[in-house]
Amino acid sequence: MRRKLVFAFFMIFLIFPQILFAAAANNAAVVSTAAKPSQGTAKNMQQVSSKSASAELLNVRYAIHNDAVKGGSTLRLVIDSSGPIEASGTMINSPSPRLIVDVKGAALGKLKKSMVLDGTIAEKVSFLAVGSKNSRILIDLPTVINNNGYRVFTLKNDPGAKKTNRVVVDIEKPVPKPVFSFTPGLKGKTIAIDPGHGGSDPGAIGNNKTQEKNVTLAVAQKVQALLTQAGAQVIMTRDTDRDVFGLNASAVDELGARTLIANKRKADVFVSIHINAFTDPSVGGIASYYYPKTGYDMMLAQNIQDKLITVSGDFPDRGVSQAGFYVMKHADMPATLLELGFISNPREEKLLNTLQFQQEAARSIVDGLESFFAQAAAVTGGGR
Numbered sequence: 001m002r003r004k005l006v007f008a009f010f011m012i013f014l015i016f017p018q019i020l021f022a023a024a025a026n027n028a029a030v031v032s033t034a035a036k037p038s039q040g041t042a043k044n045m046q047q048v049s050s051k052s053a054s055a056e057l058l059n060v061r062y063a064i065h066n067d068a069v070k071g072g073s074t075l076r077l078v079i080d081s082s083g084p085i086e087a088s089g090t091m092i093n094s095p096s097p098r099l100i101v102d103v104k105g106a107a108l109g110k111l112k113k114s115m116v117l118d119g120t121i122a123e124k125v126s127f128l129a130v131g132s133k134n135s136r137i138l139i140d141l142p143t144v145i146n147n148n149g150y151r152v153f154t155l156k157n158d159p160g161a162k163k164t165n166r167v168v169v170d171i172e173k174p175v176p177k178p179v180f181s182f183t184p185g186l187k188g189k190t191i192a193i194d195p196g197h198g199g200s201d202p203g204a205i206g207n208n209k210t211q212e213k214n215v216t217l218a219v220a221q222k223v224q225a226l227l228t229q230a231g232a233q234v235i236m237t238r239d240t241d242r243d244v245f246g247l248n249a250s251a252v253d254e255l256g257a258r259t260l261i262a263n264k265r266k267a268d269v270f271v272s273i274h275i276n277a278f279t280d281p282s283v284g285g286i287a288s289y290y291y292p293k294t295g296y297d298m299m300l301a302q303n304i305q306d307k308l309i310t311v312s313g314d315f316p317d318r319g320v321s322q323a324g325f326y327v328m329k330h331a332d333m334p335a336t337l338l339e340l341g342f343i344s345n346p347r348e349e350k351l352l353n354t355l356q357f358q359q360e361a362a363r364s365i366v367d368g369l370e371s372f373f374a375q376a377a378a379v380t381g382g383g384r
């Protein structure tokens, strides 16, 4: 349900951005009259604004777009031009953080000299003439952002939709990096457990029709019981056979919904449980993955992997590897994705369905979490 709303919103945004910008533009217009352009800027503009330029900048507006799935927000600044333009952005950090956008092919025209922005993502935008045919847009920022944090591009006019040529600047709200400090023990910890797949998505399917989603849920529920017993708070991304985001969700929506649950509730760690599959049925074993993002991700994967390979059944140890799985990247906290054997291997498929394997795997994950917190506490000096 919510996915459809977000999608509809996004489509409207794509097709009629001016509708969404209207409110912000009105507000902005009020604010901008109060803004005081610097003397130098005004002087510059009067000197160089020229009738010989083929195109002029006409209007500026902005809107904040909140991403319901990822939880971030983006400020979009749009500057209309009466003719075709080119634009490019440069970030400078000195004397203060500022994004400079050079616009080729349009003079300043009747544009207001400066406008106050939202203050959180960007503070102020001001405009300078560069010669008689080009302009420069200066966007003052509260903090330094890296090159992935903004985007500058132009859009062509569309007379049918009454749209002019325009420069678009997207600036993402910088996400403060959380600082991690750990204490030993499971008691009082918040642990997100993510049983892979579910509902309409069975995951991998074995020769004997074992479905990955059922094994991952069975193991996850046993992990939940053991962790609860140990005094931890467990966040299950799903605790029944269901789609987490909703039926027919895109992969990103579905996985984003899983990490959003953990991020919102500020889990200490995120553990995603999966079963592997491969074309060659002789391939088997247990593997753990991490994406290095908090400084503790590999440590988490390694501690759990070390315990997992002690389960009975002679599962080969496939070790710990780095990978870019979505949930590991998008969980704010240290995260790991476990592959508990191969459903495509007939011997392992059989074992995966046994209560003994499921209990031993769950016990190993919990033991691995306990040894992780002990090691992480020793590293951060957060021992008590």
Ligand SMILES: [Zn+2]
Binding pocket: 196, 197, 203, 204, 212, 274, 275
């Ligand atoms: Zn899977």
